[in-house]
Amino acid sequence: MKLTQEQLEQFDREGYLFLPNLFSTEEAAFLKGEAEAIYQQDRQEVWREKSGVARTAFAAHQYNEGFRRLGSHPRLIEPVEQLLDGQVYMHQYKVNAKAPFDGAVWQWHQDYGTWKRDDEMPEPRAMNISVFLDDVTAANGPLLFIPGSHKHGVVKAGHDLETTSYPLWTLDRETVTELADQGGCVAPTGVAGSVLLFSSLLVHASPPNISPLGRTIVYLSCARSAITFARLIVKNGSLIATSLPSKRLRTIAFKSYCHNRLKDISCISTTNSSNALIAQSKLD
Ligand SMILES: O=C(O)CCC(=O)C(=O)O
Secondary structure (H helix, E strand, C coil): CCEEEEEEEEEHHHHHEEECCEEEECHHHHHHHHHHHHHHCCCCCCEECCCEEEEEEEEEHHHHHHHHHHCCCHHHHHHHHHHHHCCCEEEEEECCCCCCCCCCCCEEEEHHHHHHHHHCCCCCEEEEEECCCCCEEECCCEECCCCCCHHHHCCCCEEEEECCCCCEEEHHHHHHHHHHHHCCCCCCEEEECCCEEECCCCCEEEEEEEECCCEEEEEEEEEECCCCCCCEECCCCCEEEEECCCCCHHHHHHHHHCCCCEEEEEEEEEECCCEEEEEEEEEE
């Protein structure tokens, strides 16, 4: 699937693009069922709110066939390769829950702000694809965007380890207000199966969900394969994913970053359309 010139211009101007009904209601419902099943599991990839309900499931493309297929779906990967001008790899994969009544806030942030500071991603040639698995409405904690904020580069941020169950580099109120004075603030909503593409520099957040309606969204965070960083993402003592464009780089990375930490490389695989390399492993 190719984006039109008008869509490319809109993405460049606003920092995001909304594609309604890209997947069918049935496809979204199937994946929603898979997400619910994953949230029930006691696995280290599932992070929970303080109340115990699931907040997010990391790397679901590595242990669930439906999410694996979604992660290399041409309807998603082709537009992203077009926007990023080349092949991409999966930097991060999350299935965010935003549970009824208990789904908590995501503070204002830029994803690249965290990927740069915590993951050492060297440049912001990266973006998100979010796939709605529920209808997303004003009521159930939609994403909030500041259009055009991606044009400001990486803005100053503080490391927030307190206010939610997920550490993030977040923006202060003054910065968010200044950016919103220029770009406004929008909440793109739509039915299950709709897709939002957005820049890794776009400033965004989401409010708590106090409605009785769930709001599950899958996030594929893709970056250009030319980026040769070798940072490993470690969550809860387990290596969730690392992505490198060549075997040589992977070998160097493993030697230099993990020589004391990796016990066993249990799985290395490629996704069919993105040239991504994903390693999963146990740490000491
Ligand atoms: O799912 C949400 O509401 C927000 C998620 C988000 O901002 C992120 O994962 O960076």
